[in-house]
Amino acid sequence: MRRPSVFIGFYLAAALLPSIAQAQTPAVPVDRGQLILTVADPSGAVIVGASVSLVGIDEQTKKTEVRPASTTGRGAATFDSLVPGRYLVEASFGAFEVGKRDIQVRRGENRQTVTLPLRTVAEEMVVGQDPVEAAVDPRGGYYLSAEQIAELPADPRRLTQMLKDMSGGGLIFVDGFLSARAPALSQIKSIHIIEDPFAAENHSPVARVDIVTKITDGPKTGGFNYAGNTEAFYGFGGVRFEGGSGPSRPTVVTPNGAFDSTSHAVSPYATRVPNARDVWGGGNFSSSIVPGRSSFSVRYDHDLAYDEPFVNAALPGGIQADVVPYRGRYDYHSAGATFDVTLPGSHIGRVRYDFWDELTADGVGGYDLLARGRKYRYTDHALKVQENGPLGSHGYINNRFQFLSWKEEYRSDVEAGTVRVLDAFTSGGAQQAGNTSGPAFMIASDLDYVRGMHAVRTGYWLNTEHQTSDVVSNYLGTYAFESLDKYNAGQPRSFTRTFGDPRLTFRNTTFAAYVQDDLRLRKNLVLSPGIRFETQGRSSEADWGPRIGLNWALGKTAHTTIRLSWGRFLNWIDNETYERTVRFGEGGMQEINVMNPTYPVQPVGGPSDRYRMSSTIQLPRLSRTVLDVNQRISKYVRANAYYARNDGARLMRGQNLNAPINGVRPDASRANVIEVVSDASSLQHQANVGLTVNLAGVAPLRAGRAGGAGPAGGAGEGGGARKLVNWRRQEFGVGYSYNSPRTNTEGPFFVPPTGTLDTEWGAVILPNPNNIDIRHSASVRTTNNVLRNLTVNLVLSWSVGASYTSFTATDANGDLIFNDRPDGVGRTTLRGASRMQLNGNARYSLRRGVGPGQRPYTTEFYLRWTNLTNRVNQGGYSGMALSPFFRAPTEALNPRMVTLGLRVNF
Numbered sequence: 001m002r003r004p005s006v007f008i009g010f011y012l013a014a015a016l017l018p019s020i021a022q023a024q025t026p027a028v029p030v031d032r033g034q035l036i037l038t039v040a041d042p043s044g045a046v047i048v049g050a051s052v053s054l055v056g057i058d059e060q061t062k063k064t065e066v067r068p069a070s071t072t073g074r075g076a077a078t079f080d081s082l083v084p085g086r087y088l089v090e091a092s093f094g095a096f097e098v099g100k101r102d103i104q105v106r107r108g109e110n111r112q113t114v115t116l117p118l119r120t121v122a123e124e125m126v127v128g129q130d131p132v133e134a135a136v137d138p139r140g141g142y143y144l145s146a147e148q149i150a151e152l153p154a155d156p157r158r159l160t161q162m163l164k165d166m167s168g169g170g171l172i173f174v175d176g177f178l179s180a181r182a183p184a185l186s187q188i189k190s191i192h193i194i195e196d197p198f199a200a201e202n203h204s205p206v207a208r209v210d211i212v213t214k215i216t217d218g219p220k221t222g223g224f225n226y227a228g229n230t231e232a233f234y235g236f237g238g239v240r241f242e243g244g245s246g247p248s249r250p251t252v253v254t255p256n257g258a259f260d261s262t263s264h265a266v267s268p269y270a271t272r273v274p275n276a277r278d279v280w281g282g283g284n285f286s287s288s289i290v291p292g293r294s295s296f297s298v299r300y301d302h303d304l305a306y307d308e309p310f311v312n313a314a315l316p317g318g319i320q321a322d323v324v325p326y327r328g329r330y331d332y333h334s335a336g337a338t339f340d341v342t343l344p345g346s347h348i349g350r351v352r353y354d355f356w357d358e359l360t361a362d363g364v365g366g367y368d369l370l371a372r373g374r375k376y377r378y379t380d381h382a383l384k385v386q387e388n389g390p391l392g393s394h395g396y397i398n399n400r401f402q403f404l405s406w407k408e409e410y411r412s413d414v415e416a417g418t419v420r421v422l423d424a425f426t427s428g429g430a431q432q433a434g435n436t437s438g439p440a441f442m443i444a445s446d447l448d449y450v451r452g453m454h455a456v457r458t459g460y461w462l463n464t465e466h467q468t469s470d471v472v473s474n475y476l477g478t479y480a481f482e483s484l485d486k487y488n489a490g491q492p493r494s495f496t497r498t499f500g501d502p503r504l505t506f507r508n509t510t511f512a513a514y515v516q517d518d519l520r521l522r523k524n525l526v527l528s529p530g531i532r533f534e535t536q537g538r539s540s541e542a543d544w545g546p547r548i549g550l551n552w553a554l555g556k557t558a559h560t561t562i563r564l565s566w567g568r569f570l571n572w573i574d575n576e577t578y579e580r581t582v583r584f585g586e587g588g589m590q591e592i593n594v595m596n597p598t599y600p601v602q603p604v605g606g607p608s609d610r611y612r613m614s615s616t617i618q619l620p621r622l623s624r625t626v627l628d629v630n631q632r633i634s635k636y637v638r639a640n641a642y643y644a645r646n647d648g649a650r651l652m653r654g655q656n657l658n659a660p661i662n663g664v665r666p667d668a669s670r671a672n673v674i675e676v677v678s679d680a681s682s683l684q685h686q687a688n689v690g691l692t693v694n695l696a697g698v699a700p701l702r703a704g705r706a707g708g709a710g711p712a713g714g715a716g717e718g719g720g721a722r723k724l725v726n727w728r729r730q731e732f733g734v735g736y737s738y739n740s741p742r743t744n745t746e747g748p749f750f751v752p753p754t755g756t757l758d759t760e761w762g763a764v765i766l767p768n769p770n771n772i773d774i775r776h777s778a779s780v781r782t783t784n785n786v787l788r789n790l791t792v793n794l795v796l797s798w799s800v801g802a803s804y805t806s807f808t809a810t811d812a813n814g815d816l817i818f819n820d821r822p823d824g825v826g827r828t829t830l831r832g833a834s835r836m837q838l839n840g841n842a843r844y845s846l847r848r849g850v851g852p853g854q855r856p857y858t859t860e861f862y863l864r865w866t867n868l869t870n871r872v873n874q875g876g877y878s879g880m881a882l883s884p885f886f887r888a889p890t891e892a893l894n895p896r897m898v899t900l901g902l903r904v905n906f
Helices: 005-024 131-135 146-150 156-167 484-488 575-583
Strands: 033-040 051-056 076-082 085-092 099-105 108-115 141-143 171-174 177-179 188-194 208-213 221-229 233-242 252-263 276-290 294-307 310-315 318-323 328-343 347-362 374-391 395-412 418-421 425-428 432-451 454-469 478-481 494-500 504-522 525-536 543-554 560-570 589-595 608-613 621-632 637-656 670-694 730-743 776-784 790-799 835-848 857-866 873-875 891-893 896-905
Touching: 033 051, 033 085, 033 099, 051 076, 085 108, 099 108, 146 188, 156 171, 156 188, 156 208, 156 294, 310 425, 374 432, 418 484, 454 575, 478 484, 504 575, 575 608, 589 670, 637 730, 835 873
Parallel strands: 033 108, 171 208, 418 478, 608 670
Antiparallel strands: 033 076, 051 085, 085 099, 141 188, 171 177, 188 208, 221 233, 221 276, 233 252, 252 896, 276 294, 294 328, 310 318, 328 347, 347 374, 374 395, 395 432, 418 425, 432 454, 454 504, 478 494, 494 589, 504 525, 525 543, 543 560, 560 621, 589 608, 621 637, 637 670, 670 730, 730 776, 776 790, 790 835, 835 857, 857 896, 873 891
16 A cells, blocks of 8 residues: 555654754753653654643652643654653544553653554544434444443353343444454453444344454453353352553453352253253463564463253153253364554554364254254354555545355264154154365455545445355154154154265355445434445345435434434345255255155155255345434433334245145156245334433433343442432333234245245244244333442343244145144244243442552452242243144243352452
8 A cells, every 4th residue: 555645754754853853952950851752653653733741640740730732743742841750641633542651751851652543433433422423323323431341241252142132132243354252351442332234334234243352552461261150050260360561551460250059940840950061261362562563462262061951742651851861062162363563554454363163062852852962063264364544534444354264064963763743752863964164255345434524434345155065964764743643653744865965066155335424414413325235146136225324313402312214135045045955956965755654664765855946036135214212301311212114025935836736746756846936025013112210310322222231331420429328329211112023934945835925924033033023022120329339230021922833733735844724824823921030230349549659459249140030931832733732831941040259350
């Protein structure tokens, strides 16, 4: 990159600075000192016009007032006749962070340099904003303050889960790269939670969490954490160490420990507590190589968890409902190393290597018996290269490249055929084997340009992967029985088995480009138009996704803020769908599907199922409209209301081209011929209302989503922060949520049992299909800080049960797909029992050593609880009419967990 001419001038000034300064240095009184302070950017170029202030911090200097100064054409500010001693220097300029240094001024001439780290454009938008501007967030989210970040868990696993909870299940991005886990807390510089990702830079309408990590430019830092638990006793403890050099960076040691007493409510039928254990450990280390120029960091995490699952099955000899001696396991190792270097033009270069190895052992539990165990292993190596920095005085660019090499391995504990009795029991092996691997390349760039009333962001994203797979399943055959009676009579309804060569190689390429402008029409009014272009090689055409947002703070006091957005989002055709249509379409495999087979002697052949993708397949599309209103009712009361509508179109579903007609298939040599088409739809309404009462009179700008957690923080101190007891230090909140998601498909291979989509409208959650349908939910929460140093939080939450579908459990139409429903009954017409639980925590902290010259330390005792009353929240309902568990719960959710802990910081 060509260095702007202004920086050449800066470098020339820096080169001539020593001789100029020597020629112009005035005489210094013998009992005083002179400070010549140079301010530079991360590349070492001096900064002209930076503001510099000096504040005394010891007994000799704090009585002296020093007038601020600015750096001149040589990039230096001069302070004369200073009382010798220690001073705190603060320097600031434009789009750079404030630079601080604790320096010692001696008699005579003193020369020091302060380097200002570069602040990103996103950070520049929120630093120093007034309340009106803070309420108008063009990105549809909020930033966590430094104090809120400091309160987050140090454990990356717990930190990741908390950030997902705060964002409503959002995706995690670290320095612009999609990541499965948040970094260590000590490495985090800023966190931006985007609740409404309507902006054109976002591919998905799912909320996201953007994390920016620090670049080490000072002394060595590091950390270590360890956690572990056992079946009825949980322990968390360890030592976290941060070391440093120089008076401005004291050594910090943070020992902490906690003990959990857990009551497992795995099922009303369990006769014993399952054996379980979870041990986690990790650490990180960072250090400068050349101060202000280059640095590195390394990290390592390991988690080993196992537990015994609960089996709830109906067997020919009776019900089996208890914990079984199978060790479900989750074991991962994660390591990484990062190298940062300052480049010309105040740009930063970063090279990062990440390693991930994950082993999961599961498959047993619910209706699946002990032999169903399986193992899945995922390993990847990722090389990430990033270069970012300013372009001129108004632009900022962020370039990223990633190379990913990954591998998946599938194994079964027992190699045996499978017997499945619908919603009664499943026995035999898991029948999974093979590997999937491939390299993937990603290149992306984002350019921000801020000038006047415009804040433009534009960029592109290109990803391509080459995948090789020989994964095979059901290679030993599966019998399906409609009921226990049919099983006892030896009358299976179907037999399926796969044959052939599973080896397959294919490529997937996706591309997107976008442009967005946050147009600040007024100080309190922002209009954000944008558009996104996306295409995928598997689709017949590319498509556009227009976006627009409006943020408006009404009146001079901004007591009412309104955010309105609309956007069209596209979705990719996933690898699993594509792979199945290729492997069992024109590929080398077939899956026989035999009606009323012989048993127990397996059929050796029969008609086969085929899968293919329509030649006119289109990318699924979602149109999303959001209205968010935040109203300050009084000094103490704030309310919010939120509404979202999601209209899905071109969703994928299966169309059976060889469905039986009066019991006879058009092509007798084939079984089902499923073609994936994109003609299904969805419609979802979401609404939330909330009310917050803060008696301290410092209600936050955001009341938070109803029933969910907002940004960290408790009741304010108000005017009585020094009192031991202050009844105004209390906050209360109530919230209600309504969610009505409906669709006429359940996925790309879902075949309507009636042959038409008109009868298939039922509940589903979009855009995340892993969520369950909760129509109504409500919460009541309180934060109490009446007694100084003691904070108590309570949250009582309630929701209706999840919906599920009623099935006949018979194959009346002869297509061997067990999704037939009673006449006139639609999907998801049944609903389970409602759920309620009480969560909370109490924290008592003492802070000492806050005076001048003292080293502060904090002692904190805390108590946390989940489902304190241990209420049995039932789940796992069966909709199969012939199942012994029809319309009955088979599991209990959310066991009680109580944690008592101690933390010391000094």
